[in-house]
Amino acid sequence: MVSFTILLFFAVSGLTLNHADWFTSGKEVVTKDSGNVNVKWVNQPDTTKINKLQLVEYFRNKHQVKGALSDFRIDDRECSMTFNGPGYIADSFVDRETGKYELTVTRLGVFAVINDLHKGRDSGKAWSWIIDISAVLMTLVSISGIILICFIKKKRLSGFILVAVGTIACYLIYKLFVP
Structure with missing residues (x-):
């Protein structure tokens, strides 16, 4: 029965992958949020002193961001973070001078979750x-x-x-x- 359940899951998700246009139109939900983080967290002359963990946990706690941290970039003007999970993407951009951030969370729907699980993505x-x-x-x-x-x-x-x-x-x- 375990094999039957697994086979059923991969058969259904194979169909949803092969015909994504049948199952995914209009299911994407995008939410945007903004705010400010402590400027001391991001406004460090030495970028190695930026506490990445503190920033990541801030977004996880304040905005219930899910998924694995897949990218964390620091340049002269901003820090950016990307979190990915099955059928889920969250992008955050933090201005290093002011601490102001913008967060965009995209939920792609149940079929995108099934498809990502089928592929093992994120x-x-x-x-x-x-x-x-x-x-x-x-x-x-x-x-x-x-x-x-x-x-x-x-x-x-x-x-x-x-x-x-x-x-x-x-x-x-x-x-x-x-x-």
Whole structure:
């Protein structure tokens, strides 16, 4: 049943990935916010003295920013942070002179979350393990099916013919339609 649930998830998410335009139109929600951080946090002549952790935690606590910090940049005028998660992006830009910031949070909807989870994008190490375990389980289920067909004499020939036809059909479709 675990393999069935995993197979169902990856089948549905494969469909939503293949036809993203069917599932994602108009589902994006963008929220913007602004404010000020303590100028001492960002207005340091030595950029190595800027407390990145303090800034990140400020946005996590004040604005409930989620996702992993994927980018933190510091230049002469501003600090920028990007947080990514499945179906989620948060960008923050902080003016180093004044401490004024702008935050944009984009939620892409439930199908974007499903698609990102299918691809393992911005979903973390734990989800990567789930994908790996799922792949192993689906491989074992497939191999056990092939082994079982070998022991059923009445279905053996037709089973192997169907495997061959399916394999050849996939190969031909790939060669004919994929540039």
